[in-house]
Amino acid sequence: xxxAGDLPLTAQTLACHFIGNEWVRSADGRTLPVIDPAxxxxxxxxxxxxxQDLDAAVQAARAAFEGExxxxxxxxxxxxxxxxxxxxxxxxERLARIESRDVGKPLAQSRRDIAATARYFEFYAxxxxxxxxxxxxxxxxxxxxxxxxxxxxxxxxxxxxYPSQIFGRSVGAALAAGNACVLKPPEDASLALLEIxxxxxxxxxxxxxxxxxxxxxxxxxxxxxxxxxxxxxxFTGSPVTGTAVTQSAAEHHCPVTLELGGxxxxxxxxxxxxxAAVPVIVNAIVQNAGQTCSAGSRLLVERVAYEIVLxxxxxxxxxxxxGPGDKxxxxxxxxxxxxxxxxxxxxxxxxxxxxxxxxxxTVSPNAPKGGYYFPPTLLADVPPxxxxxxDEIFGPVLVAMPFDSEAEAIxxxxxxxxxxxxxxxxxxxxxxxxxxxxxxxxxxxxxDYGAGGGVELPFGGxxxxxxxxxxxxxxxxSFTTIKTVAIKHN
Ligand code: NAD
Numbered sequence: 001x002x003x004a005g006d007l008p009l010t011a012q013t014l015a016c017h018f019i020g021n022e023w024v025r026s027a028d029g030r031t032l033p034v035i036d037p038a039x040x041x042x043x044x045x046x047x048x049x050x051x052q053d054l055d056a057a058v059q060a061a062r063a064a065f066e067g068e069x070x071x072x073x074x075x076x077x078x079x080x081x082x083x084x085x086x087x088x089x090x091x092x093e094r095l096a097r098i099e100s101r102d103v104g105k106p107l108a109q110s111r112r113d114i115a116a117t118a119r120y121f122e123f124y125a126x127x128x129x130x131x132x133x134x135x136x137x138x139x140x141x142x143x144x145x146x147x148x149x150x151x152x153x154x155x156x157x158x159x160x161x162y163p164s165q166i167f168g169r170s171v172g173a174a175l176a177a178g179n180a181c182v183l184k185p186p187e188d189a190s191l192a193l194l195e196i197x198x199x200x201x202x203x204x205x206x207x208x209x210x211x212x213x214x215x216x217x218x219x220x221x222x223x224x225x226x227x228x229x230x231x232x233x234x235f236t237g238s239p240v241t242g243t244a245v246t247q248s249a250a251e252h253h254c255p256v257t258l259e260l261g262g263x264x265x266x267x268x269x270x271x272x273x274x275x276a277a278v279p280v281i282v283n284a285i286v287q288n289a290g291q292t293c294s295a296g297s298r299l300l301v302e303r304v305a306y307e308i309v310l311x312x313x314x315x316x317x318x319x320x321x322x323g324p325g326d327k328x329x330x331x332x333x334x335x336x337x338x339x340x341x342x343x344x345x346x347x348x349x350x351x352x353x354x355x356x357x358x359x360x361x362t363v364s365p366n367a368p369k370g371g372y373y374f375p376p377t378l379l380a381d382v383p384p385x386x387x388x389x390x391d392e393i394f395g396p397v398l399v400a401m402p403f404d405s406e407a408e409a410i411x412x413x414x415x416x417x418x419x420x421x422x423x424x425x426x427x428x429x430x431x432x433x434x435x436x437x438x439x440x441x442x443x444x445x446x447x448d449y450g451a452g453g454g455v456e457l458p459f460g461g462x463x464x465x466x467x468x469x470x471x472x473x474x475x476x477x478s479f480t481t482i483k484t485v486a487i488k489h490n
Contacts, residue, residue: 007044007101008094009191010198015045017053017214018197020060021207027052032187032215037104037333038324040370046190049215054182054223057211061153061180062229064208069180070150072206078128081176083203085121088114088196095164099192100325103160104333104372107326109288113164116455117196120168123455124176127476131177136484143487148480150178151255152231155224157217157245158193159237160186160335161291161394166259167193169455169470170234175209177479182230183212184221188335190214217241228252232479235259236293239464257468257478259293259460261392262420265413266296266449267435269406270305272425274312276447281398282316284423284449286331286361286376289322290396291339293465294421296449298389299400300412306402310358310380313398320361320396322373329364331396333372340372343395347377350388356380358400390416406431410438419462423449442469 015031016023026047034044047053064070072080088095095117096110105113133147154174158166163186171181185193190212197212213220221241225233225248235245236259249256266281268274284296301309323329334340350357361376376396382389388399403409413422413435421443424435436444442460458474460466468478 007098007191009044009098010195013191013194013198015047016194017047017049017057018194018212019053019057020211021201021205024053024056026050026215027056034102034191035336036101037335038101038326038371039368040337040372043101044191046187046214049213049220049223051223053213053215054220054227055229057182057213058153058227058229060208060211061182064206065150065152065180067208068206069209070178074129074131074178077176077178078125080204081121081125081128081172084200084205085118085125087199087203088118088121091195091199092118095192095195097326098195099164099189102191103163103189103335104325105288106330106332107328109332110325113162114192117164117168119455120165120172124172124476127473128176131476131480133482138486141489143489145485147483147485148477149483151479151481152179153229154179154181154479155227155230155233156181156183157221157224157233157235157237158183158185160189161288161293163189164192164196166236167196169475170236171210173470173476174234174479175205177476179232179479180208181210182224183210184217184224185212185214187214187216221245222248225249226251230254233257234470234479242466257460257470258466259468259470260464260466261293261394261418262295262461262465263298263390263392263416263418264294264296264421264423264441265298265300266423267409267413267425268299268301268305268309269409269426269428269431270302271427272305273427273447274305274309277425278309278312278316280423280449282313285398286320286396289331289334289374290376291335291394294443296421296423297393297398298416299398300403300409301400302409303402303404306400310378310400313378314359317359317361317376317378320376321364322361322375323364323367324371331361331376334374334395335372337372339394340374343374343393343397346388346391346393347395347397350379353386355382355386355388361396384412384415392418406434410435413439417464420465421445421449441465
């Protein structure tokens with residue numbers, strides 16, 4: 001074990017990639033510092049990968065796909081992934097502590113994330129031998145099969161906000177479908193993912209089935225999307241980077257699944273159970289300090305209930321205190337200085353434009369001074385076209401606005417470039433269905449909210465939120481393609 005501070009890391013996690021089930025340093029020996037968001041101080045280092053390291057990972061994955069990993073029976077593949085799920089559960093507390101330190105998450109959140117990661121591998125382990133094709137009606141002297149086959153080598157680019165969970169849903173599904181994987185973790189959150197890759201080797205995954213190359217997006221990430229040996233890319237991150245990855249992948253005609261951001265509405269009608277809605281609405285924006293693609297970041301409330309809902313929310317916001325993730329405050333720091341500056345600038349705009357700030361949380365006096373803390377903030381009467389109502393803030397900031405009719409609620413809900421998730425709060429059954437049909441989003445929750453739950457539920461965006469689906473069986477099939485086999489006979 002290597003101790004980065006008090007973190008129990010496998011020795012070589014620091015400053016190495018994981019390629020072909022071995023820890024390897026970058027070809028040019030370069031590293032990157034890892035900063036603790038709770039203090040702003042460096043506490044570890046990771047390898048800074050480039051094209052050469054990425055190429056080594058792709059070669060290892062290709063050899064696995066064409067060799068031992070590709071030859072495994074689906075049920076055996078499933079047994080290995082189930083063992084990995086069990087190892088993640090056994091190591092859950094250690095992994096959660098690493099993730100909290102690395103990204104600043106409250107420990108309780110990291111524990112939930114690691115449990116969800118184990119659950120992804122469990123779900124997809126059980127699905128390995130249930131990927132079936134079809135026999136197609138064609139001609140009496142033909143038998144035609146549409147087989148579901150893996151792409152080959154899949155690339156996975158993951159963001160820092162839910163690194164383990166997104167790793168689980170994307171790599172878990174791709175491995176279950178029979179692909180060999182190359183993962184580029186986020187530079188701000190690589191440590192737990194390296195540890196999980198190491199556990200995968202311990203679980204018995206043959207060398208090359210899962211490879212991890214750490215480093216910067218502009219170097220290791222760009223090398224992944226440009227590599228002609230990658231047969232499919234799953235990207236989760238910002239729309240701007242998603243565009244760059246898609247353009248680069250297009251040079252070698254590589255399909256890309258995009259999971260991008262959101263500006264998801266919570267729509268509260270006056271007939272809703274408001275006391276049930278309020279804590280869910282708060283959690284949906286302050287969870288992970290608002291750094292959640294599916295955060296419920298816009299609040300639309302029917303005018304007659306508007307001030308009542310705001311008053312109840314204000315009480316909750318004022319009680320929220322920010323502090324270090326490993327001390328399990330309800331709200332941790334933002335992930336890095338850049339993110340803190342971005343959120344501060346956007347909320348600064350609210351002050352300049354005279355928007356109503358209804359409530360703010362606090363930063364604990366015991367929080368280290370160098371940490372990237374931003375108190376939860378509730379803004380009201382935000383004009384629907386204001387940048388704060390249109391752009392992703394990616395911080396614990398909820399913007400509220402009133403509406404007068406169902407038609408207006410639908411128009412406002414759809415009035416951003418995004419379409420990831422929506423929450424609808426009403427007791428009226430007909431309205432629940434009308435709203436669910438009319439909202440352009442990949443997921444609509446009625447009288448609840450939370451994309452993170454349901455491993456079984458397909459997840460993904462419409463419009464600028466991306467395309468393709470992850471999670472559930474739909475996510476598994478996203479990592480397969482169809483091969484048609486047509487046999488002519490008498
Ligand atoms: P980002 O786009 O900057 O980075 C995401 C990943 O892409 C990182 O691993 C990064 O290293 C890599 N990357 C950066 N530049 C690259 C390049 N040129 N080529 C290849 N890879 C590159 O996003 P972020 O700041 O890490 O994450 C926040 C964003 O992600 C938000 O917009 C959020 O909404 C979105 N997000 C979406 C989902 C979802 O499922 N829809 C989930 C989490 C986060």
